[in-house]
Amino acid sequence: MKRSAPQRAPEIQVETQGRMPPGAVEYAREKVRALTGRTREPVLYARVKLTHMANPAMERPAIAQANVDVDGRPARAHVAATTMSEAVDLLQDRLAVRLTRLEEHWEARRGKTPVPHEWRHGSEPTHRPDYFPRPAEERQVVRHKSYSLAQESPDEAAFELETMDYDFHLFTDVGTGEDSVLYRAGPTGYRLAQVHPQPDLVGPVNVPLTSSELPAPRMGVAEAKQRLDLTGFPFVFFADATTGRGNVLYHRYDGHYGLISPVE
Template sequence: MTGLKTSQAVDVQVRSRGQVPRGADAYAREKVLAALDHVSEPVLTAQVKLTQQVSGSAARPAAARAVVDVNGRLVRAHVAASTMFEAVDLLRERLTARLARVRRHGPRGLSGTGREAWWDSAGHDHRPHRHHLPAEERRIVRYKAFGQARQTPEDAVIDLEAMDYDFWVFTDLASGYDSVVYRDATTGRHRLASLGPVAQEPEGEGLFSVSTVPVPRSTVPEAVQRLNLTGLPFVFFDDTATGRGSVLYHRYDGHYGLIAPAR
């Protein structure tokens, strides 16, 4: 007895929100189990959330999200589509790709041959749309803290893609500066921004490029103004109150989220 769960033994927990069509939960369980079929490490948990918006104006009202714990490492996928069954099919594709990439790169980061781009334009096109709220109605409704453990930018990119996020905040292992890696929608590559100087790899060989734009130093209310004026999905800033890097971002519900270092 090894105690490891095979894909068929994993209890895939499916939650529904809204008028999810009948049979979608069983279909999602089947598709996620299929995505886990080639995972050799123990799968500790697998959770799926299906959300059906009631608004008829949404282009892709069906959203599906999966979070899988593979031997202590979280892998996440999030998609939206015009129908729930289409969303579940896309979820399987996106989750399968992320599980394969995490398996290929391994828990210790990138190997010498594993420096290909992570960009998945087709999958990114199926990300859920953010709900629009007037600026005067938006509030910071969620606060998150990023840990004190340091990591390399390469490992940060792996975590970014494994979790299917738009950005990943971390403290750089070599420099000790708070930093962020994110997807550049224009070039399809990852970029790195940091509160301090970082070493940039030669052009064309690195997994990411380094932003040369100075990180703004501001208060949280000033960061809110900057986010609204620029129309960007998030802003990385040097918080004047803490002297640390923080990220203010648009949530899918139309409000704001704030990520700051753990104290």
């Protein structure tokens, strides 16, 4: 379908934190603008955040993140590198993959064919930011996101995880009604964990998926913190001791914790 008139490219908002080399803001703006000018659907919003971590021990202190809204559908990319110019280049490459997946999704819906799942995330460099080595006694839950969990299939959850460049995705499985978390497992697949595992009711999926047979441990946030610190995992999925709902406590890149919980 052809557009009746050219779409006006949005203003690329760029935020910075820490010391920036000369020209970094405009360089990031140009790189993201080049992508927004090629999308078939209109880009309604685009924001870039550039952060230079002050810790000299970090091998990749330059962090770049982009969030865009393509005709009402969000996409996100997040990378780290040794220099800010390298981070911006990597950000453009990674965001381009996200926008391509959105385009594939829309094309599949128009043609009423299955959504493509050959996403090659195993071969795509992640360039994930390093965690700031904050001492455990200084870590706090500095961000608590609480919202109604999406009712999705594992395929839909995988699409959300990939387009938003998440490490994990918390949702309610539409087939079982269970609070669930989906995350990458190995180079080519995903793994599903549920508050009360019901693998026989999950239903057919197209993505390569394995399911945990262990129920989510029931605990409070304090115990989840201890488990996160002891295991060294990037996140802990648990059933809240009071509500029984699925929660995720995760390591933020600033060395603190983030908590995601469903709205009751």
